[in-house]
Amino acid sequence: MVQRTLETLVRRGEPLITVQGYRVVRSRGPIDGQGNRTVFSNHSFGTALDINRDLNGLYDRCVQFGPECRLLLGGHWRPGVPGTLEEGGAMVRALTALGLRWGGAMQGRQKDFMHFSYTGY
Numbered sequence: 001m002v003q004r005t006l007e008t009l010v011r012r013g014e015p016l017i018t019v020q021g022y023r024v025v026r027s028r029g030p031i032d033g034q035g036n037r038t039v040f041s042n043h044s045f046g047t048a049l050d051i052n053r054d055l056n057g058l059y060d061r062c063v064q065f066g067p068e069c070r071l072l073l074g075g076h077w078r079p080g081v082p083g084t085l086e087e088g089g090a091m092v093r094a095l096t097a098l099g100l101r102w103g104g105a106m107q108g109r110q111k112d113f114m115h116f117s118y119t120g121y
C-alpha cells in the first residue's frame with residue numbers, strides 16, 4: 001500500500017529522491033554506558049520509512065522549528081525546496097492518509113522530518 005502510494009506520487013511529479021525502510025538499528029530508549037540507545041527502532045521491524053533524508057533532517061532541541069534546532073542526521077529542512085516534506089504537502093497528506101504518522105509533526109524536542117511510522121514515532 002505504501003509502495004503504491006509512493007509510485008502514484010512519483011507519477012504525479014512529486015520528487016522522491018531516497019526511501020529507506022528496513023534497517024536494524026537501536027535508536028530509541030535509554031542510553032547505555034557507551035552513549036548508545038538500547039531499544040530497536042521501528043525501522044528494525046519494517047514499520048517505518050525515511051524519505052528524502054538529505055532534505056528532511058532529524059533535529060533535536062526543536063520543540064518549535066527554528067534556528068535553535070540542532071541537526072543530528074540527514075540534511076537541513078528548508079520548506080519550499082522540492083523534495084522537502086511539509087505539513088499539508090502531497091507526500092505527507094498521502095502517507096498520513098494510510099495511517100502513518102509523520103515525524104515532522106512530533107510533539108516534544110525532536111523533529112524527524114524524513115520519518116514516517118505506523119506505531120507512533
Ligand SMILES: [Zn+2]
Nearest residue numbers: 048049050115
Ligand atoms: Zn526514520
